[in-house]
Amino acid sequence: MTDEKYMKLAIELAANTKGQTSPNPLVGAVVVKDNQIVGIGAHLKAGQAHAEVHAINMAGEKAKGATVYVTLEPCSHFGKTPPCADLLIKSGVKRVVIASTDPNPLVAGKGIAKLKEAGIDVEVGLLQKEADELNEVFFHYMSTGLPYVTIKTATSLDGKIATATLESKWITSQEARLDAHTYRHQHDAILVGVNTILKDDPELTTRLPQGGKNPIRIILDTSLRTPLSANVVNDKAAPTWIVVGCNAEREKVAAMEEKQVEIIQMPTEKIDIPTLLKILAEKGITSLFVEGGAQVNGSFIKAKAVQQVITYIAPKIIGGESAPTSFGGEGIEKLSEALELEIKSVEKIGPDLKIVAKRKST
Numbered sequence: 001m002t003d004e005k006y007m008k009l010a011i012e013l014a015a016n017t018k019g020q021t022s023p024n025p026l027v028g029a030v031v032v033k034d035n036q037i038v039g040i041g042a043h044l045k046a047g048q049a050h051a052e053v054h055a056i057n058m059a060g061e062k063a064k065g066a067t068v069y070v071t072l073e074p075c076s077h078f079g080k081t082p083p084c085a086d087l088l089i090k091s092g093v094k095r096v097v098i099a100s101t102d103p104n105p106l107v108a109g110k111g112i113a114k115l116k117e118a119g120i121d122v123e124v125g126l127l128q129k130e131a132d133e134l135n136e137v138f139f140h141y142m143s144t145g146l147p148y149v150t151i152k153t154a155t156s157l158d159g160k161i162a163t164a165t166l167e168s169k170w171i172t173s174q175e176a177r178l179d180a181h182t183y184r185h186q187h188d189a190i191l192v193g194v195n196t197i198l199k200d201d202p203e204l205t206t207r208l209p210q211g212g213k214n215p216i217r218i219i220l221d222t223s224l225r226t227p228l229s230a231n232v233v234n235d236k237a238a239p240t241w242i243v244v245g246c247n248a249e250r251e252k253v254a255a256m257e258e259k260q261v262e263i264i265q266m267p268t269e270k271i272d273i274p275t276l277l278k279i280l281a282e283k284g285i286t287s288l289f290v291e292g293g294a295q296v297n298g299s300f301i302k303a304k305a306v307q308q309v310i311t312y313i314a315p316k317i318i319g320g321e322s323a324p325t326s327f328g329g330e331g332i333e334k335l336s337e338a339l340e341l342e343i344k345s346v347e348k349i350g351p352d353l354k355i356v357a358k359r360k361s362t
């Protein structure tokens with residue numbers, strides 16, 4: 001098998017733990033000796049063993065003189081677990097092939113330097129593009145200190161998210177709605193505006209046939225209009241945080257806290273998205289799934305606080321100039337101010353279309 005084939009396996013191992021490792025990166029490792037795979041591993045959960053540890057443990061004695069393929073530069077600092085670079089040196093591997101270098105300024109290049117000093121043959125950059133894409137959330141969070149934001153919209157062919165009388169259930173198909181739940185599993189938190197709570201009383205949980213992690217539920221609700229009877233307040237299916245302005249009534253705040261809802265009070269009357277993102281990042285949110293509605297989506301676009309937009313389009317025409325579209329707010333005047341993205345994929349999901357678009361990497 002060529003180097004590429006082993007690195008593809010390591011990337012595959014990492015890709016399959018998506019949604020499990022946050023706030024840590026996705027990492028896969030494969031140990032090969034005399035053209036035989038003698039150990040494989042992936043980082044499974046933050047705080048637990050790194051991918052290299054699982055793979056080297058599985059290889060045992062066979063690690064001596066072996067080649068290790070790892071999707072991210074081995075760590076060289078004492079985090080929750082001892083450094084992988086030291087483990088690789090101790091286990092006597094001969095060669096280490098790395099896809100991505102670590103973006104964390106504290107570690108970048110240190111792991112590679114340690115391995116080279118120990119006389120290990122190190123090669124960097126094999127399938128780096130695929131491996132970097134895998135960790136776009138982790139790299140974004142490390143380099144900006146802010147959560148990676150995905151906005152999901154679901155519209156008719158003519159771009160409406162509801163009729164003029166605000167009926168919206170359902171525009172897209174069951175298959176498309178189910179597909180969106182994969183992103184709920186993969187993101188640390190899901191965010192909607194209070195209008196969605198008042199209109200749909202949603203659960204905002206991950207209901208995939210194969211199961212999945214429920215994201216933390218974040219509600220933007222400046223004057224705390226979320227009813228105490230709402231699903232997200234009572235079902236205890238996941239933590240619920242409600243973001244309010246500084247003028248939210250103290251009694252309402254107290255009543256919500258009584259029900260174990262966490263209230264995030266902004267220092268300003270209105271909710272400022274960039275300030276909110278900093279607060280969420282400090283609370284460990286590395287990825288945020290924004291499911292609208294139009295007003296909330298509009299505020300994220302205005303703040304240019306989005307990395308990925310996922311649009312589901314149903315082959316239906318709703319019409320009506322007052323029927324709402326995906327992005328509310330005042331919008332832009334000049335086309336040159338439009339948020340530029342690039343389309344990454346277009347696919348059919350049941351009768352609907354799914355378009356994934358991403359911000360051009362700056």
Ligand SMILES: Nc1c(/N=C/[C@@H](O)[C@H](O)[C@H](O)COP(=O)(O)O)[nH]c(=O)[nH]c1=O
Nearest residue numbers: 154168170171172177200202203204205
């Ligand atoms: N109206 C539609 C959607 N609407 C999305 C949100 O407005 C819903 O309140 C939210 O998905 C409900 O979450 P739940 O209670 O956890 O199921 N989303 C879609 O993909 N297609 C639609 O046609």
Ligand SMILES: [Zn+2]
Nearest residue numbers: 050074075084
């Ligand atoms: Zn490590």
